[in-house]
Structure formats: C-alpha cells, structure tokens
Amino acid sequence: MLFCKSENSFAPAGTKTNIDIPARAKDAMDGLDFAGQISGLSLEYREMAITEQILSGNVPSFSRKLQQIKINHTTDSSQYQLVLFTACDYLAIGSDEDYLYVPMTPTTAQYLADQLDCILPTKKLVDIIYAEAGIKLQPQPIPPSDKMTTVPVFMQHTDSVKHQISHNGFSRSADNIFAGHKKDIIISNKIYSPERNYNRVVIYGWHLNENNPIQPVYNGHLASYADYSHGVRLIHSEALLNGDTYRVTDLLKDQSLYILLSNEGIISTPYYPGSLQ
Numbered sequence: 001m002l003f004c005k006s007e008n009s010f011a012p013a014g015t016k017t018n019i020d021i022p023a024r025a026k027d028a029m030d031g032l033d034f035a036g037q038i039s040g041l042s043l044e045y046r047e048m049a050i051t052e053q054i055l056s057g058n059v060p061s062f063s064r065k066l067q068q069i070k071i072n073h074t075t076d077s078s079q080y081q082l083v084l085f086t087a088c089d090y091l092a093i094g095s096d097e098d099y100l101y102v103p104m105t106p107t108t109a110q111y112l113a114d115q116l117d118c119i120l121p122t123k124k125l126v127d128i129i130y131a132e133a134g135i136k137l138q139p140q141p142i143p144p145s146d147k148m149t150t151v152p153v154f155m156q157h158t159d160s161v162k163h164q165i166s167h168n169g170f171s172r173s174a175d176n177i178f179a180g181h182k183k184d185i186i187i188s189n190k191i192y193s194p195e196r197n198y199n200r201v202v203i204y205g206w207h208l209n210e211n212n213p214i215q216p217v218y219n220g221h222l223a224s225y226a227d228y229s230h231g232v233r234l235i236h237s238e239a240l241l242n243g244d245t246y247r248v249t250d251l252l253k254d255q256s257l258y259i260l261l262s263n264e265g266i267i268s269t270p271y272y273p274g275s276l277q
Helices: 031-038 043-055 106-115 123-132 151-167 248-253
Strands: 065-074 079-087 092-094 099-101 183-185 200-209 212-222 238-241 244-247
Touching: 031 043, 031 092, 031 099, 031 151, 043 092, 043 106, 065 123, 079 123, 099 151, 123 200, 123 212, 238 248, 244 248
Parallel strands: none
Antiparallel strands: 065 079, 079 238, 092 099, 183 200, 200 212, 238 244
16 A cells, blocks of 8 residues: 655656755865775775765765656556656766766665665666666776776776766756666665575666666675676655655555566565665
C-alpha cells in the first residue's frame, strides 16, 4: 500500500529546484585544492572529508540542480505519469569552474543520499536519464592499473571530462542534464543477491549511445571499492505520480508500480546496508 503526502514538496510542474544542500561558502576550497588535501588520506578519512565538504555545501551548481524527468506508462486499466527530479550531473566538490568529481563507496553514497532526502538510481533510471540528457558525453576510459582508485586518477578523469565539455562548446548555463561520462552506483536486487557472500557495490552505465552501455549491471566489486569511473547521481526521494506526491522507495516496493522505475522487478530493499531509511 502506498502512502501519499498531503502536499507536494516541489514547485509547480515545469520549474526547476535544487537538492537541499547549503549554499557554497565564498571561501570554500576549489576542486584542485580539495584533491591535494585528500591525496594522501586513507579511504576512510578520504570519505569523511568528501562527506563533510558535500554536506557543508561545497558542490558546484550542477551537482545540486534538479531537472524533471517524466515517465509515462499505460496498463489495460490505468494511465500513469511519474515525474522525477534528478540531479543535472554527478556529485563533485568545488566551484563550477574548478571541481573534482568524487568517486566514493556505496556506503558513503547512501549516507549522503539519506542526509539529502535523495535516492540513488536504478538501472532503468540510468537508461532513462541518459535518453533524456541534453548533453551526452562519451566515456573516457583510462587504462586499468592499480592507480584507478587514487585521487590523481580521479583528477585525470575529471580533466578529461572538462576537456570534452569545453572542446564541444557545451554549456551548463541551460541546466542541461549531463550523462555518459560515469558509471552509476545503482540500487538493485544484486546488492543483496546470494551469489556473492560479501558486501558489494553495484555499478551500471557508461553509455556509448542509447541502450549501449559499456558497463552491464555488475556486483563483483567489494563495497570498499571506488575507482575513477564511478559516479553518484542523486534523485530526489519524492516524485509526482499523476500529480500526487509519493516516496520513490515506496513505488519500488509496489507490485503494480515498480515497473515505472525498475526492470528487474520489485526492489524490496532499495538502498545499501547502513541506510537510515
């Protein structure tokens, strides 16, 4: 059974809003400075620093801006329109001009999502966001090495994305959704599936074009693994279903409505271990 809130949390349809992150301070670190600060830290302390910066508001505008995505679905007896509110880009730290995309473990990604009243996407949502994106970037793979999980490679990949944006003359001023340049950390039944006997991260995406991702759904990495290609895109936890407000996690658990959001069936636990939900 779904529970509808009495009032919508969003401005009228057609307008844009932001994730509820504090305004960025004038003296906040830029991406390059932050990269230097965390380069020598252990994973634990690096993730603590990432969390602190994001929750204090040190993120570029494109990591906090939300855009509408509409999903229409018709059954024999009903018509549904679901309106979701997705971040325009993946989480980064710094200013709009000097930023660092910040790969992180699913535990940290889930904690941030919980704190900011957001969720992580499903596989189906990653595909939909890519299809709806105003700017489709090409994946920029870096040859595999034992440095893939280090800050210098995070910086290298961020720079490659920035170069692609500037080289093609793409503008963030139109509040476009950017997609294709990262694999998403997703919510999935494979987080808890029995073929793995350890906590794991589930990743998907890095689209070359629609319906053509480099990375299929994969849960073979430990939950402590985060390499340069991983991105965290937040989606607001509330959506409009035929004009009424619902929790997205409730829709994912509903036997009739999960199909709007998931192509792997009901996702009864739509979050990673340790979630506050």
